[in-house]
Amino acid sequence: MKLTVVGGGSTYTPELIDGFARLRDTLPVEELVLVDPAAGRLELVGGLARRILARQGHGGRIVTTSDLDAGVEGADAVLLQLRVGGQAAREQDETWPLECGCVGQETTGAGGLAKALRTVPVVLDIAERVRRTSPRAWIIDFTNPVGIVTRALLQEGHRAVGLCNVAIGFQRKFAALLGVAPVDVHLDHVGLNHLTWETGVRLGGPEGENVLPKLLAEHGEAIADDLRLPRTLVDRLGVIPSYYLRYYYAHDEVVRELRTKPSRAAEVAAMERRLLEMYGDPSLDEKPELLSRRGGAYYSEAAVDLAAALLGGGGSPYQVVNAHNKGTLPFLPDDAVIEVQSAVGAHGPAPLPVPEVDPLYAGLMTNVTAYEELALEAALRGGRDRVFRALLAHPLIGQYAYADTLTDQLIAHNREHLAWA
Known part of the structure; x- marks a missing residue:
């Protein structure tokens, strides 16, 4: 089995490699290709990836390349985890x-729209190249904004599924609070990517006992604190x-x-610099603890589970993913x-x-879905007016004066990534 990670030079990648190594019985990967145009980062990450597999006795082969076509050729699944413009663009978005x-x-x-405009054309180009070389490959999208990017892929007929780590994070947290194994926790998870609610927490499967009231009664304060919302x-x-x-x-x-603290992008950029220094240490053969603060908790478990299910090798029968609504x-x-x-x-x-x-919840979902439709149109066709319409539709903006100003700001800060600007 061959899997390809586009954006393989990401500091996230050792988390993914660790999951592939630990969960080899679920997903027996023989060849893992890391594709990234940043050769220096790729070599550091690839070296650590090989050492992680060796430490855990995994016999798979790690290949690093900047050649996308060669990297995806013959792949069974392609994972997308790229960031167009890097942390510098994220700093602007924030x-x-x-x-x-x-x-x-x-x-x-507005920052999310900027990321969508930068990302959708690049992802669609990658997907077309996957289709030419590996037409049966599944594309697993972890690239944000996942909902918009996945909709773009599905609209073009690609075999694609969107993945986010929010649900698996809740599953693990609730399992710990309940004193049960994560596999025994089934979430009634509903919404859009990054706009979801847990309306039930069931033990044993979709028809199991709903223990959400128990969770809220016994652990509501801790849950609210994690969300940074009032109990x-x-x-x-x-x-x-x-x-x-x-x-x-x-x-x-x-x-x-x-407005009163450094951006998350600045924090992550500093963390990434330190991580890359650590990855260059030839004695390091496991993911460092610092990586847990980078974000993407349990990403590897979610990715392995999804890839295994799609490729017919196992995986959980029920998973929270981003897919077409189709009347749901x-x-x-x-x-x-939707994400369900x-x-x-x-x-x-x-x-x-x-x-x-x-x-x-339905009202907010409807509003944001309309925004996402307009955002995708702007990403595919460009133009100032399409950007303005998407911003005006977003429930966090909604006023024409703000939408006008933000449109000009978005274009000014992203001109190098927008072919039409």
């Missing part, structure tokens, strides 16, 4: 929206929102915080991309039925 009093963040609001709000909702909902439920508070949420278009529990196999993901969704 700062200039604050000038208008809007959240600066890499996947939400009273979580209790009133009666569900557990993703921490990304804080950008909506406490927008002005978040903006005030972001009747208030959204069929071609919208799905039955996953060699045929791809099939979303499980979802009970009627509270209007409090």
